Amino acid sequence: MVMPIVMYGAEIWYPGLNQQLKKTVKSFYVNNLRRILRVGSQTAIPAILLELGVFPVETQVKISLVKFAEKMQNNPTDKIFLNELLTTKNNKWSKFWNELLLECLQEPIIPQQEINQTFIYEATTKLQQNSAQIMLEQIKEMHSLSMYSVLKSSHQFEDYLSQISCTRKRTALSKFRLGNNILRIHTGTYTDEARESRKCRFCNGDDLEDEIHVFFECSFPEFQSLRNILQKQVQSEIYVDYAHPIDTLKSLLQKGTTSGLFAEYVFQMFKVINASFKQAKKIKTVLI
Ligand SMILES: [Zn+2]
16 A cells, blocks of 8 residues: 555655655655554664565566566557666766666667667566675674574565464564564664673573574573473474474474474563563662
8 A cells, every 4th residue: 555655656756855855755765664664763774674575666667667667668659768868967866867777788778779678677576686695794794683584585575464364463573583673682782782792681591582582492491481382382393493493493394383483482572581671670669
């Protein structure tokens, strides 16, 4: 529902926008995607786009522009206008078009490039591949997404988003995957805590308080109880091997039934984590 509004006539007006206005359009789009996933504003944009299997606004505009140019080329009056636009120097629209051609064809500027169905297919594929590749590389660079970058290897809509009907469980799983939660590995970023100091506050061990440790390894009794329940629920479907948490996690997320049960586990775990911090805050307040 959001995209048809954002993209209406975008192939005409978007190339002419300045950087600030392009940023405004991007923010509007991403904020709506965040609402769909129900994740917070700190969640990394490439992760949001990858999780939903959608492309950035600019990529979508480029794809629309290729299709629009083909329509113009097939209409004699529009073709004159199109050629005029493409050959006019220092025109934002022709500059955007030429950059697009360079990205698709990896060749020097061709002002009168013939636009046919083959070109549309090849250009669209190339633009989508480039965009997906950039996003997958971006998530590898982000510390907050170290687990997500291992789980996410392709640009596609995640099945759990349509398979898990309970909003709270689905949201919990999204927040777990996308690093939008209150584990110390993430909150430490906002308090400028050194990464190596973000150790687990539940077992007071030497492990970092991140998703893999807390959800698969931590010896905190309440976590272990919930983990035992999960293990019993899924043991007929998959082999739960806590010595290899990433493989176990991948297996859990592969099937609709086990991903639903894992989402329930994540939801219950976040409840325990939130309650622990609330309790700790109360004690701190009383001591002060
Ligand atoms: Zn721990």
